[in-house]
Amino acid sequence: MKRVLMIGAGFLQNFIIKKSKELGYYTIAIDGNPNAVGFENADEYKAINIVDEAACLEYAKQMKIDGVLTAATDYGVLSASYVAEELGLHGIKYTSAKRIKNKYEVRKCLFESGADDTGLSFEVSFKNQISEILSKVTFPVMVKPCDGSGSRGASRVDRADDFKSACLFAMENSLTGKATVEPFITGEEYGAESFVLNGEIYVMGVMKKLMTKPPYYAELGHSIPSGLPSELEQKVKACVIKAIKALDINFGSVNMDMLITKSGDVHIVDVGARMGGNLIGSHIIPIGTGIDYMANMIRAAVGDKTDFAFKNEPIPVATRLLALTPGKVKALPDFKTFEDENVIIEHHLSIGDTINEYHTNLDGCGYVVCRSQSVDSAEIEAEKIKNLIDININRS
Numbered sequence: 001m002k003r004v005l006m007i008g009a010g011f012l013q014n015f016i017i018k019k020s021k022e023l024g025y026y027t028i029a030i031d032g033n034p035n036a037v038g039f040e041n042a043d044e045y046k047a048i049n050i051v052d053e054a055a056c057l058e059y060a061k062q063m064k065i066d067g068v069l070t071a072a073t074d075y076g077v078l079s080a081s082y083v084a085e086e087l088g089l090h091g092i093k094y095t096s097a098k099r100i101k102n103k104y105e106v107r108k109c110l111f112e113s114g115a116d117d118t119g120l121s122f123e124v125s126f127k128n129q130i131s132e133i134l135s136k137v138t139f140p141v142m143v144k145p146c147d148g149s150g151s152r153g154a155s156r157v158d159r160a161d162d163f164k165s166a167c168l169f170a171m172e173n174s175l176t177g178k179a180t181v182e183p184f185i186t187g188e189e190y191g192a193e194s195f196v197l198n199g200e201i202y203v204m205g206v207m208k209k210l211m212t213k214p215p216y217y218a219e220l221g222h223s224i225p226s227g228l229p230s231e232l233e234q235k236v237k238a239c240v241i242k243a244i245k246a247l248d249i250n251f252g253s254v255n256m257d258m259l260i261t262k263s264g265d266v267h268i269v270d271v272g273a274r275m276g277g278n279l280i281g282s283h284i285i286p287i288g289t290g291i292d293y294m295a296n297m298i299r300a301a302v303g304d305k306t307d308f309a310f311k312n313e314p315i316p317v318a319t320r321l322l323a324l325t326p327g328k329v330k331a332l333p334d335f336k337t338f339e340d341e342n343v344i345i346e347h348h349l350s351i352g353d354t355i356n357e358y359h360t361n362l363d364g365c366g367y368v369v370c371r372s373q374s375v376d377s378a379e380i381e382a383e384k385i386k387n388l389i390d391i392n393i394n395r396s
């Protein structure tokens with residue numbers, strides 16, 4: 001029985017922990033939270049801070065693992081890479097994983113390699129650089145923490161007067177205290193999910209994303225197929241492949257966010273060397289394409305045989321995040337009543353929880369997943385069920 005270490009055992013990682021068990025792997029999970037939900041499904045677990053690379057390695061050695069992976073969280077990426085490299089297991093090179101953690105380094109690499117259509121970006125590492133960078137930028141720009149996630153600390157800046165405060169805001173929200181300043185792109189948002197194995201790059205899916213209105217930039221849902229004209233979808237896939245090569249991603253999952261303008265310019269805004277969150281890897285790809293993505297990820301991690309062939313004609317799937325009306329939960333509806341063979345609900349709401357106004361992914365309470373004859377009808381259905389859930393929650 002091969003032994004797999006899952007770095008992260010929260011709500012989104014629980015799907016892959018369950019999958020790993022289902023496939024018959026001895027599944028070991030770590031998470032900083034001693035009550036992580038994924039621990040319930042693991043064969044063995046330990047509360048370990050997943051960004052503590054040395055602690056993760058120490059435990060991995062003790063557990064004599066055959067493979068290591070992380071999914072749906074940026075926090076586990078470096079540790080998974082570190083453990084894999086130190087133990088000679090399959091994983092992304094540490095140097096590549098490290099670069100991907102810095103959004104400015106990613107932008108610089110993609111700009112220099114011409115992987116997409118985005119112009120020059122700048123990095124702000126110290127407050128005293130702000131005025132010099134200001135003299136070089138053309139507004140509007142997007143200012144983001146170099147190592148942000150969940151869209152925290154990001155803001156659009158249209159005029160010089162607001163530049164400094166946006167940089168400080170992004171720097172405050174960055175663990176390394178750095179911000180990236182990029183051209184602001186006006187367009188529709190898409191995501192791409194890929195896997196790299198033995199020199200092959202499998203672009204499994206391009207998804208359309210629904211986002212909140214500015215000033216927040218948080219996901220509200222995804223749909224597949226993307227609805228892009230096929231030529232443009234081919235261009236997107238070509239950009240994804242160029243970017244993966246330029247960033248020297250030699251192994252594993254790659255999740256990208258991109259903006260596409262009316263004129264068909266493709267702008268990659270975010271790259272994660274891990275399976276996408278928001279049910280992309282666990283639900284959207286497998287339902288939409290028939291590829292058992294999570295099984296392949298686990299098998300690739302331990303060196304077992306994978307199969308990335310599309311299993312069916314694309315099946316339209318749409319998700320909606322449970323971005324709900326704020327309040328304290330007094331009573332919950334029976335979620336089963338909303339489900340049928342085409343509808344799945346995955347939520348983490350409990351009585352007594354406080355629902356926050358939806359500004360970042362972290363404010364989401366779960367997901368509705370719908371499949372249908374068309375993307376349009378899947379989206380309408382998912383939106384309808386999300387609203388039904390919202391009005392059926394009793395708040396105090």
Ligand SMILES: Nc1ncnc2c1ncn2[C@@H]1O[C@H](COP(=O)(O)OP(=O)(O)O)[C@@H](O)[C@H]1O
Nearest residue numbers: 142148149150151152182183184185217269270
């Ligand atoms: N250069 C940009 N122009 C316009 N919008 C952007 C730009 N960069 C990011 N965004 C918006 O902000 C969101 C969050 O940025 P992203 O880099 O993906 O950060 P995070 O790691 O927090 O997800 C994106 O999904 C997109 O909607």
Ligand SMILES: [Mg+2]
Nearest residue numbers: 150151257270
């Ligand atoms: Mg993003």
